[in-house]
Amino acid sequence: ETGVTQTPRHLxxxxxxxxxxxxxxxxxxxxxxxxxxxxxxPLELMFxxxxxxxxxxxxxxxRFSPECPNxxxxxxxxxxxxxxxxxxxxxxxxxxxxxxxxxxxGTRLSIL
Amino acid sequence: ELKVEQNPLFLSMQEEKNYTIYxxxxxxxxxxxxxxxxxxxxxxxxxxxxxxxxxxxxxxxxASLDTKARLSTLHITxxxxxxxxxxxxxxxxxxxxxxxxxxxxxxxxxxx
Numbered sequence: 001e002t003g004v005t006q007t008p009r010h011l012x013x014x015x016x017x018x019x020x021x022x023x024x025x026x027x028x029x030x031x032x033x034x035x036x037x038x039x040x041x042p043l044e045l046m047f048x049x050x051x052x053x054x055x056x057x058x059x060x061x062x063r064f065s066p067e068c069p070n071x072x073x074x075x076x077x078x079x080x081x082x083x084x085x086x087x088x089x090x091x092x093x094x095x096x097x098x099x100x101x102x103x104x105x106g107t108r109l110s111i112l
Numbered sequence: 113e114l115k116v117e118q119n120p121l122f123l124s125m126q127e128e129k130n131y132t133i134y135x136x137x138x139x140x141x142x143x144x145x146x147x148x149x150x151x152x153x154x155x156x157x158x159x160x161x162x163x164x165x166x167x168x169x170x171x172x173x174x175a176s177l178d179t180k181a182r183l184s185t186l187h188i189t190x191x192x193x194x195x196x197x198x199x200x201x202x203x204x205x206x207x208x209x210x211x212x213x214x215x216x217x218x219x220x221x222x223x224x
Contacts, residue, residue, distance in 0.1 A: 098204070100145060101212070
């Protein structure tokens with residue numbers, strides 16, 4: 001139990017579907033992150049939220065849309081995804097942005 | 113662009129043997145993290161190294177940081193099967209705004 005919970009754990013969707021990934025942390029952290037982990041590639045930072053404000057968008061395509069309604073919850077809205085978007089999507093949180101990050105178990109996303 | 117390189121990428125070792133994983137990075141940083149990931153699991157924070165010469169030890173693992181050489185090492189002493197996992201280093205350069213850049217990971221297998 002890492003304190004960071006991601007749902008769903010697995011998601012299969014077609015390219016025309018719309019779905020959302022959810023991340024929740026009860027650690028009292030103020031910063032939350034989305035990462036993409038593809039096979040044979042390093043983890044890639046996608047988005048950073050600090051106190052609900054987006055502070056980093058690492059050139060992520062607009063078909064990925066993050067939402068952070070409060071410091072405990074983070075969503076990643078998906079629409080019109082491509083097969084190359086199939087990956088493990090990891091959420092993380094930290095007390096402040098310069099503190100160690102705690103990761104969730106990830107959502108394994110497969111695009112058909 | 114910051115590059116973080118780990119070697120080896122794959123390591124198969126016998127129990128009770130010692131070995132070292134290396135993490136080189138291409139730009140100035142005095143903050144480096146080591147994470148462990150088991151298959152299908154989250155990333156677990158192992159060490160946070162915050163200054164030149166920092167050395168931290170936990171059980172059979174010891175991590176060190178040489179900021180002048182831009183090198184961190186993760187030394188494994190008397191390996192046991194439970195240490196089998198993928199180990200990532202990540203660098204957070206000054207002014208990056210918590211933008212962690214990860215290495216590709218070292219997949220460690222400890223054989224009985």
